[in-house]
Amino acid sequence: MNEKATELDKQFQPALSERRWYPVWEAQGYFQPRGEGTPYCIMLPPPNVTGTLHMGHAFQDTLMDILTRYHRMQGDQTLWQPGTDHAGIATQMVVERQLEAAGQSRHDLGRQAFMERIWDWKAESGGHIVRQMRRLGASCDWTRERFTMDEGLSRAVTEVFVRLHEEGLIYRGKRLVNWDPVLHxxxxxxxxxxxxxxxxxxxxxxxxxxxxxxxxxxxxxxxxxxxxxxxxxxxxxxxxxxxxxxxxxxxxxxxxxxxxxxxxxxxxxxxxxxxxxxxxxxxxxxxxxxxxxxxxxxxxxxxxxxxxxxxxxxxxxxxxxxxxxxxxxxxxxxxxxxxxxxxxxxxxxxxxxxxxxYLTDQWYVKIAPLAEPAIAAVEDGRIRFVPDNWKNTYFQWMHNIQDWCISRQLWWGHQIPAWYGPDGRIFVARSEAEAVAQAAAYYGQTTDLVRDHDVLDTWFSSALWPFTTLGWPEQTLEFRTFYPTSVLVTGFDIIFFWVARMIMMGLKFTGEVPFREVYIHGLVRDAEGQKMSKSKGNVLDPIDLIDGIDLEDLVHKRTSNMMNPQAASKIEKATRKEFPEGIPAFGVDALRFTFASLATQGRDIKFDLKRIEGYRNFANKLWNASRYVLMQMPVGEDLNTGDAELSVVDRWIISRLQETEAEVRAAFDGYRFSDAAHAVYQFIWGDYCDWYIELTKPVLSGDFSPELQRGARRTLVRVLEAALRLLHPIMPFVSEEIWQQVAPLAGKPGDSIMLAPYPQPDSLRIDQSAVEEVEWLMACIRAVRTIRGQMDIAPGREIPLFLQGGDAMDRERITRFQPWLTRLARLASMEWLAADVAPPPAALELVGELKLLVPLAGLIDLGAERARLEKEVARLQADRARSQGKLANASFVDRAPAEVVAKEREKIEELSLAIQNLDVQLRRLEAL
The missing domain is CATH 3.90.740.10 (Valyl/Leucyl/Isoleucyl-tRNA synthetase, editing domain)
Structure with a gap:
């Protein structure tokens, strides 16, 4: 036998792959736009500079990164524009608390020194959430990272304010506002x-x-x-x-x-x-x-x-x-x-x-004139909401819109570019020098002016985010290339506060919509559908899910800042019960796949650790399958040259690959992330790992021609390589790690999978005949496996099989597929029975008109099996009776939470189905 080689470790270690590949991707500039393809741009909703990555961030960032990687692999000029928000109140509070601990206040420092103190804090501690995004695999172009208080954006904010004021769309007035009496x-x-x-x-x-x-x-x-x-x-x-x-x-x-x-x-x-x-x-x-x-x-x-x-x-x-x-x-x-x-x-x-x-003097934007064109942009389809029903929420807010209070009584933020003369007259200008010149023209002499102490609402600068981050008001190459942007990914809770205002400001200052589509996602909730909150103690930290956390650290994390001892004790008990061994490390890929699989359009998602555990197993399954495939590749042999013949199972998996590629592309293009994840999962785990790899084993180890064996090896590695590219936007690390070893063997070498082309389906490669034949073969194997499971026959035990009925095609296929049936169904023998011959006592399954019979004599103890089944039926019936008793109790139904009642009803349905299946098996035994 030829020498075989593999470069993959025995086990997939997510942490090693994450540490290995992300620095390479970033250092090599792979996240930057490239090529001459269609421009594609996503704006990162700027997280607070004080923030840390929570589940909502991780979910949203995963979806944006999936779209970014997908379009990058399609050859589009792809830009995911990152940046952070200066978070006026939150940031000022952080630094004020530091001063308070030192016995000082911002008034002791004065405005200028206090602002310098905040900039120092940002330089040291303000990038935490950005570092966490990197951990998640976010492929933003970090070389273009912006900050809402950086010099360029600050200049743009001033320009917008001045222009709006010149048009009479910004004014100062005394009206009621939401007033925080602590923050003033x-x-x-x-x-x-x-x-x-x-x-x-x-x-x-x-x-x-x-x-x-x-x-x-x-x-x-x-x-x-x-x-x-x-x-x-x-x-x-x-x-x-x-x-x-x-x-x-x-x-x-x-x-x-x-x-x-x-x-x-x-x-x-x-x-x-x-x-x-x-x-x-x-x-x-x-x-x-x-x-x-x-x-x-x-x-x-x-x-x-x-x-x-x-x-x-x-x-x-x-x-x-x-x-x-x-x-x-x-x-x-x-x-x-x-x-x-x-x-x-x-x-x-x-x-x-x-x-x-509270009644105060504040600055306002006169919003109605800006709202009208923004409403029209959605009505005429220049902006599309996905799902479509969210446009109704948008219209409801926009048709009842009120003037926008944009001033805040803080020091940290964009100071309002307005100066007051001695008589209270206001001069709005782009600079103090310009304001002084205005005042001199008005008063006829140079006059001392006092600048407005207030700053702008952080939502004001973030409303300009799509065009100011690209260089506006200058007509930069980036602005001309990527504006309007392609899609905004965001939650429904800020449709008005952010989405609507970006549309209004984008149209006002560029004449174009800021984005073509708005994908609205749901909120991440716990496994019971409850909102995650610290007071409930059900918050999950995405970094803990990636790296793992032991029980004591998790308890401390959830209870350390709680003021109420009773509440803290309750949360500690619940945490110890739910996570008796803490949270294991699942890795980035498993977390990302979980988010994608749960991302149904517009609905809130219930995050269950069982799902992420399942997708960690999926990554391991892919890893082990890839190791097996690499071990089948002879050292030094070029699989892409020489004569090769494709078997029917090779043509089947190639056909399924084309169908899956089309399905995944359509799902991504329609923002149906869960459908894309399901299709990839079913193909890799089901079609490729569970079926195709097994179906190649009789070819590679049996009496088949060298051409068929080369065809099987070539198909194994080429389909795996394409599947890795198909998976990459969702699971970037494991796909890159494996692709580096697989791609050269498949004749697809390259620097990184993220620069490789996304799989493009070819309908001419779909062999419908091969699909039908292999589906028939799999149906036969499943039928035998079903009998094994129902009759409790050991999976590894070889069994005889009788065949009866069917037609000429069934007989021909049984003969042709005999090597696959024998190996995958674990058959000791196959024998045809004439139509008029009564079979011995046997378990029966049908594939069309073809009867597959497993004689039970010598395989199972009929009496013992009947007793086992009857005992299990009795147990399930008792469980069902208990649940039915609960639902018959009006007090329980009225007082128990709705989700508890619903679970009892689901439990009854599940138990009834299990009892029904066992009854079928008992009837079969009685017929023997």
């Missing part, structure tokens, strides 16, 4: 987390000014009554419509305020009377605008009562003021009742403080 800044809706909390509903009596009685208002925030401007009732409410136009005297304050009629009031809620505080409630603000009510601000920036309130309450924290006001109402006999009440409480996602609707 306005925050966006996305930075406000509203969760249900226990509270109270206070029913307060407001006396009518004419002394004829009182109205009862219900409120969850008694402290805001100091700023009440009216009491509203529904204009058609018969109880109160006669009072509209009269006034009440505001208790504790003594101010007369009107009773107004407004459709906003729900007559069924509370007493049907609503206190209106326009300066401290968004809905009340709208009512106030309709009725020209005064805006009475009663809070300081840190949510204490200000000097516009009665002296008794000035300087009190809002919570202290609440208690004092309730007590004073009770003392005055004006507290009607107090009821427990659940309410949605808005808290800042960073400070956790209760957010106040």
């Amino acid at each position: 800044t306005a925050v966006s809706d996305l930075e406000v987390l509203s969760e249900e909390e226990d509270g109270f509903l206070w029913h307060l009596r407001y006396p009518l000014s004419d002394g004829s009685g009182h109205l009862v208002v219900a409120t969850t925030r008694p402290e805001t009554m100091l700023g009440d401007a009216a009491v509203a009732v529904h204009p058609e409410d018969e109880r109160y419509k006669h009072l509209i136009g009269k006034t009440i005297t505001l208790p504790l304050v003594g101010r007369e305020i009107p009773i107004i009629g407004d459709d906003y009031v729900d007559p069924e809620f509370g007493s049907g009377c609503v206190k209106i505080t326009p300066a401290h409630d968004f809905n009340d603000y709208a009512v106030g605008q309709r009725h020209d009510l005064p805006l009475l601000n009663i809070f300081t920036p840190d949510a204490k009562i200000n000097d516009s309130a009665p002296e008794a309450y000035r300087g009190l924290d809002r919570n202290v003021a609440r208690k004092r006001i309730v007590a004073d109402f009770e003392a005055a006999g004006l507290l009607e009742e107090v009821r427990p009440h659940k309410l949605m409480v808005p808290r800042g996602d960073r400070s956790k403080a209760v957010i106040e609707p």
